[in-house]
Amino acid sequence: MADIKHYNIAIEDSRLEDLKLRLSLARFPDELDGAGWEMGAPLADVKRLAKYWQESYDWKKAERELNKIPHFVTDIQCDGFEPLAIHFIHVRSKVKGAIPLLFIHGWPGHFEEVLKVLKPLAEDGDGVDRPAFDVVAPSLPNFGFSQGTKKRGFAMEQYAETMNKLMLKLGYSEYVTQGGDWGCHISRSLGFLYPKHCKALHLNFGTANPPEFLKNPILALQHATTSYTKREQQGLDRTKWFAEEGYGYNVEQSTKPQTLGYALADSPVACLSWIYEKLHDWTDSYAWTDDEVCTWVSIYWFSTAGPAASVRIYYETSHNVDGRADKIGKARLRAYVPGVKLGFSHFPLDLHVLPSSWVRTLGDVVYEKEHESGGHFAAWERPGELVGDVREMFGRGGGAFGVVKGATGYAS
Numbered sequence: 001m002a003d004i005k006h007y008n009i010a011i012e013d014s015r016l017e018d019l020k021l022r023l024s025l026a027r028f029p030d031e032l033d034g035a036g037w038e039m040g041a042p043l044a045d046v047k048r049l050a051k052y053w054q055e056s057y058d059w060k061k062a063e064r065e066l067n068k069i070p071h072f073v074t075d076i077q078c079d080g081f082e083p084l085a086i087h088f089i090h091v092r093s094k095v096k097g098a099i100p101l102l103f104i105h106g107w108p109g110h111f112e113e114v115l116k117v118l119k120p121l122a123e124d125g126d127g128v129d130r131p132a133f134d135v136v137a138p139s140l141p142n143f144g145f146s147q148g149t150k151k152r153g154f155a156m157e158q159y160a161e162t163m164n165k166l167m168l169k170l171g172y173s174e175y176v177t178q179g180g181d182w183g184c185h186i187s188r189s190l191g192f193l194y195p196k197h198c199k200a201l202h203l204n205f206g207t208a209n210p211p212e213f214l215k216n217p218i219l220a221l222q223h224a225t226t227s228y229t230k231r232e233q234q235g236l237d238r239t240k241w242f243a244e245e246g247y248g249y250n251v252e253q254s255t256k257p258q259t260l261g262y263a264l265a266d267s268p269v270a271c272l273s274w275i276y277e278k279l280h281d282w283t284d285s286y287a288w289t290d291d292e293v294c295t296w297v298s299i300y301w302f303s304t305a306g307p308a309a310s311v312r313i314y315y316e317t318s319h320n321v322d323g324r325a326d327k328i329g330k331a332r333l334r335a336y337v338p339g340v341k342l343g344f345s346h347f348p349l350d351l352h353v354l355p356s357s358w359v360r361t362l363g364d365v366v367y368e369k370e371h372e373s374g375g376h377f378a379a380w381e382r383p384g385e386l387v388g389d390v391r392e393m394f395g396r397g398g399g400a401f402g403v404v405k406g407a408t409g410y411a412s
Contacts, residue, residue, distance in 0.1 A: 004169070007071040007087055009063050009145065011302045016059060019268055019301065023054035026269045041277040049276065049293055050269050057294040059302075069115065073145070076165050078158045080151075086166060087111070087145035087304075088138035091118055095127030099394055099409040100172035102163060103137040106181020106205075107310055108275045109377060110144045110299050111137050116383035121390065131395040131409025136175075138166060140182070141305075142312060148305025155316040156328040160189035164197055173197060174404045178390060180205035180350075180378055182313060189328050191340035191363070200341040200400040202367070202390050204378040205350055208358040209334050216361050223357040231370050235346065235353030242351045246281055249274070253314035261308025264300075271307050272297050282376035284349040336363055341400045343367030343393040345386060347374035366399025367392065 031043040077083040103114045114137035125132030142148040177187040184205040190198040211219035263270035300307040320327045342363045374382040
């Protein structure tokens, strides 16, 4: 379509110079002896990364690498809101009948998370032995190189509306999704609101309640009479740790995002440390390089709407500022979604690692896979495992095979 345009990432030199100046003027806090990671990102790590970001890191090199991928931008308007220029990656498979797959990131992720799974899904799927996918990976509104809204109330309904309208605009009347973190919740919202178009979800994250006899009698009986597996008990322990030791950011972002935004917008060290803590704590001993961290955080720092905009999704989801009926909030995100097939990949060091009987309260679960390692950023930490799971779920013999009409992922 005429209003879908190629997009080239090009950060002005003046913004790079401003970043280096701010880094050079950073004032660091002190640190208690032996604090380690227990009290947040260690001082030595943040100082090292800040110095590297200022003196050695080459954003222009990272920019050139990112621009090797086909980027696009197009305007999408949600009902009651202004049009927003939405940035996205789009790679079509050469296989006729490839499955349209919408890859949805979360926070503190962004479109870059798709890069390690992009080629295996879109190009290495031959349509004979392996299913092929057309992959669409947007920057969510308020994230990355998409514009941000200036109006209050842009919540799950609007994120889902934006994603659905983008896929329809690209010519995909039916599609599937892959997501973790907010990508999970937005995928579930798509299932609630647009089951005619969104046919199946593969998720590597989930929030759910234990099955109840009035709502899920068979699952509740299974839950009451069957002990948790070792994986499930360890997952509940991890979930408990996150609730007690790792959830403070969520409370702040869900209640006073504007106050936090001053630090994120003004101080690159604040932005770096706020995100780096999660990159460390939410992964399974992933060996982040300094370049990886700096590129990851730079996408937030140089984002179109600014890093403060990205945290507003927490507030808008947990508050009903315009009094809408049937708002998609915490309770509805844990409700059953009829008519949309679900698949789950369980990674042991994710943030919510739930028993099978719990996630099966969310819908028609046709696929589950347990992994021995991996954390919250599965597409980045364990791309091979994630690709394998997606292929297995949507490939021949999989629980969601043929769910998209006329697009099975195979040439014949």
